[in-house]
Amino acid sequence: MAEAHQAVAFQFTVTPEGIDLQLSHQALTEIYLSGMRSWKKRIIRLKNSVITGVYPASPSSWLFVVIAILATMYTRSDPSMGLIAKIQEHLPVSTQCQVVLSAVLFSTMLWLLLIFTMRLCLKQLLSYHRWMFEQHGKMSTTTKVWVALVRIFSGRKPLLYSYQGSLPNLPVPTIKDTVKRYLESVRPLMDDAKFERMTKLATEFESSLGNRLQWYLKLKALWASNYVSDWWEEYVYLRGRGPIMVNSNYYGMDFLYVIPTPIQAARAGNSIHAFFLYRRKLNKEEIKPVSTVIPLCAAQCERIFNTTRIPGEENGKELYMYTHLDRHIDTLSMYTVQHWQDSDYIVVYHRGRYFRLRVYQAGRLLSPREIEFQIQRILDDPTPPCKGEAKLGALTAGDRIPWAKARAKYFSSGVNKRSLDCIERAAFFVTLDDDEQCVMGDDSAASLDRYAKSLLHGKCYDRWFDKSFSVVYYKNGKKGINGEHSWADAPVVAHLWEYTLATDSFQLGYNAEGHCKGEVDASLPRPQKLNWEILPEEQISQSLAVAQALADDVDFHVFPFxxxxxxxxxxxxxxxxxxxxxxxxxxxxxxxxxxxxxxxxxxxxxxxxxxxxxxxxxxxxxxxxxxxxxxxxxxxxxxxxxxxxxxxxxxxxxxxxxGAGIDRHLFCLYVVSKYLGVESPFLKEVLSExxxxxxxxxxxxxxxxxxxxxxxxxxxxxxxxxxxxxxxxxxxxxxxxxxxxxxxxxxxxxxxxxxxxxxxxxxxxxxxxxxxxxSPIEKEPNKTEEKKMEVKKEL
Missing domain, CATH: 3.30.559.10 (Chloramphenicol acetyltransferase-like domain)
Structure with a gap:
């Protein structure tokens, strides 16, 4: 019952003498420290918002501008050309303060104007892409000047989101260019008759309906930050009603030939600790902006942790004349955005049970050795799963509508809702797998194939496929990751995965016995097992059957060349x-x-x-x-x-x-046509290929x-x-x-x-x-050369 006492801050009983109130000092301390951690995060985020908001300038530059303006006033010159005097006339303060306050106000306005100008210049510079089309190793003078200007206007030590306000908007290609490139792309796939027919459809579309749809798309591009991304996320991912397992989710593998430790709990301890180190850096925006020559958008990083895909039955708005885009839609629940305080726990699955594992104690992140200790407690826990609990995760692996209906019926209140909320609010999901995966030995080729299939779908019920990502730790210390696709693309998860792999092995490391380094606080409360009541066993079985059929049909081959x-x-x-x-x-x-x-x-x-x-x-x-x-x-x-x-x-x-691609432009034109309720034979055929x-x-x-x-x-x-x-x-x-x-x-x-x-x-x-x-053809040596070689060998 130890974990039950940790769940409340106080307890009371009614006695003949009155109410006996007993405070739990440990729980109150935890609440206090949790609140302090939350306020620290608020202050950090506020500070970062200010730094990012004034980038590429810095907050300290405001003081420099103020001092410079005040200095010019003392030299009896007026850099404001009369504006400071105008401001003084409207200030309801004493004469002595008017001069200083008006100068500060003017300096602030000048500073903001300079920031706006610098950001506008940087945005124009980042819109230059001719450097990508130049021959490798041969940089034009224009590009050299551009590189220098980008460095000047980029400021120093940017935070992760510093460039967001300066990135250009995605341009809308012209209908003519898109149609031309499309026809060119399908020419090798069609015979003359089919190509002539498609050319006719494309020409009709370009000269009639296409211009009307393009007008609406340009209007959206003026209003929205990106004319593609929100529709792409909704219609390509969230509106899909089939299983996301195999069809949408993807996976990432561990080191190719190395297992840093054969101890499952130890590998989980280091790795989980590394994930939370990454989240700490993410919250502080200390991760360097990813860049090629110029920075890349970091918007997808906001939803890495504490995010879950929620199954939807319908979204309540009619989209007239939709063919394959129906009224049903999933949503993304982003607890990072909704709450200041990030989740301080993960949910761990092992042998049919779900456990809530807190990774913070008294306001500090648990050490890798302490997380290993907690993971080992879960591995040693003999508690059997609740009725229907073992294969509950199959609901996230099957079709979306049955899962949405089951969620609304069985998980809307009581114990089930609390346990489901715990999973969906967790930082991420962890599976402790009883299988072993290894790519060593005589059967390395087949073992890689099994490893890939395990990460992609597992047993179809031992992953929570709706979480932004799930980490799998195998019995022999091997690990892997499964990512949900709607919230972000694979490079974002890959960046996180690279960091945790490197931190796990090269920075944290293991002792001689293969355990995590450090000491253990034995007083840590045990991980809390989640409880469930009256689970929809029939629906779980049906979803599992759908998912299992899909998983069995997948043929995988992984090979290192x-x-x-x-x-x-x-x-x-x-x-x-x-x-x-x-x-x-x-x-x-x-x-x-x-x-x-x-x-x-x-x-x-x-x-x-x-x-x-x-x-x-x-x-x-x-x-x-x-x-x-x-x-x-x-x-x-x-x-x-x-x-x-x-x-x-x-x-x-x-x-x-x-931004001059074909398919996203055609996709958005198709979405506009459906909103307008008009049919386009050309677009319909393009999107059905x-x-x-x-x-x-x-x-x-x-x-x-x-x-x-x-x-x-x-x-x-x-x-x-x-x-x-x-x-x-x-x-x-x-x-x-x-x-x-x-x-x-x-x-x-x-x-x-x-x-x-x-x-x-x-x-x-x-x-x-x-x-x-x-490769260049190697010439066969003639007889004279052969004799010379023989003489050299003898010498």
Whole structure:
């Protein structure tokens, strides 16, 4: 009953002598310290808001402006050109104070005007993207001047969100350009008759309905920070009524060959502590803004912790004439935004039970050793799960409407509501898995596949798929992460994951026995088991059946390609990403004998609240190269076509990053058409085209955290996702160091035309064929040279 006493600040009993009131000093102390921590966070956030609000200037610059203006007044000059005198006339204070106060007011207005001007200049500078289109290693004079100006106007020591107000808005491409690029992208996928028909539909759309829809879209772009992101989040993610497990969620893997400790509780202790260190840095905005040459939008970072996707039955507003966009919608519950105080606990799942584990005690974050101690308590707890509790998580893995109905009926009050609130308000979710995952040994290939499937869907009930992210710790110390997709894209979670991996192993470390370092406070209250009453067992079983069928259908193949990497590719003067994309086009053509619509994710975070754009990697140039390679053309011709294909891919990628992509524009035009209640045969056909090859690169963003030269084994294997089309592939790749590329391939067993392992073999062959094509031909030594070599050997 120890945890029950910790739950209240006081207790009382009624006696014949009156009321006997007993205060719990420990609980009151905890309340006081919790309040102090909350107020500290308020002060920090207020301070950061001021610093970010005046960026690229600093708050101290206000004092400099005031002193400068007062100094000029003492020299009997008037820098305000009479404005200070005008202000004095309207000040209801004594004459002695009027001069100083009017000068301070004028200085403040001048300071704010300077900040506005600097921010406007910085916004214009960040809108310049020509540097992306310049040849590598050759920077124009204009770009050099631009780089210098960006450094001048960027200020010093920016906080995480300092650049948010200066980032440009995502531009709306012209209808003409989008239609032209779309037709160009589908030409290799259609015969002459189909292409002629699509060209006619596109021309009709461009000359009639397109201009009307474009007008509404430009109006939204003027009003909103980003004309795409809110609709993308709602219609692509939150309105989906099918399972988010496999179909939407993605995963990230642990170190490829290393397990820092074989003790499950110890690995969890270090890792969980590292997650909260990251959250502390996030709250203080101490994380450096991620940047390429210019900073990227950090808006998605606001929802990393304490965020849960809530299933919705309907949103209450009619969207007329929607075809696949119905009235049902999920919502994102962001407790970070709604409350000053972040959650000071996590929820842990183990053997069918849910536990609330507080990670703060007396106002301080528990040490890794103390968290390990608490995790071990959960592992040793013999309490059986409540009736129906063991597979409760299956509700989050199945269809969304049944889950929403069950939530409204069974979790709207009482014990169930309190326990569900506890899960949804937690900082994040943790699973202590009884299975072991390992990529060592003779069965390393198959073990990687099992590891990927486990992280993507597990047993379909031992993850809480609605949480912003769930961390899985396996029995042998291996770990991984599963991310919900609607609130942010994979690079945001990957940044967090990189930090925790590095902090866990390189900063916190373990003692000789494999335990976390530090001491344990044995008086820590035990983790609190969540209780449940009358759970919808029939609905849980139905959701589990749907999820299990989906999980069983997923075919996964993960393999590290170590024959060569970006080091050798760059020596051939080719972009590694373009090289891999050409290899994927070649592999798909060899397997299926045709080309397909190919999706490659590109970010648009150069713009405010930007998320992603599509790079259509299958182009006229790439298909011409593949046909030439397979058709036996001479080597110079194949090389010329490869160069043209890779350069075209780089151009498409840069256009997507700079707001000139195709698919988000067409998507938003389609949404506008549905709001207006008008049909567009062109848009309807465009948005119904399947992405049979969906690809994504997972870049390492914090290379400085890892030593890939001396310790190449201490690197993540990247992550992956499920197939987008029932008859297609989901493919993720991670370029690590100079000599390693990890591939994650998914498809469905139910499709007879797809096989993840066969496609993996085709990718390996394609990579070797391309590098052989690009590598210079080594001349065979003649007889004279052979004799010289023999003489040298004898000497």
């Amino acid at each position: 170590q024959d060569f990497g970006k080091g050798k590719i760059k020596k051939c003067r080719v972009s590694p990403d373009a090289f891999i994309q050409m290899a994927l086009q070649l592999a798909y053509y060899r397997e299926r004998g045709t080309f397909c619509l190919t999706y490659e994710a590109s970010m648009t975070r150069l713009f405010r609240e930007g998320r992603t754009e599509t790079v259509r990697s299958c182009s006229n140039e790439s298909s011409a190269f593949v046909r030439a390679l397979e058709g036996g053309e001479v080597r110079p011709q194949k090389l010329r076509l490869f160069r043209a294909a890779s350069e075209k891919h780089q151009l498409l990628y840069r256009l997507a990053m700079t 399947p992405w049979r090859l969906s690809t994504s690169q997972t870049p390492i963003q914090q290379v400085e955290l890892f030593d890939m030269v001396n310790h190449p084994e201490y690197i993540s294997c990247g992550g992956g996702f499920g197939p987008v089309a029932d008859d297609g592939y989901g493919l993720s790749y991670c370029i690590l160091g100079e000599n390693l590329i990890n591939f994650h391939i998914s498809c469905k067993h139910s499709c007879p035309d797809t096989d993840a392992h066969k496609f993996g073999a085709q990718i390996r062959k394609a990579l070797h064929d391309l590098i052989k094509l690009l």
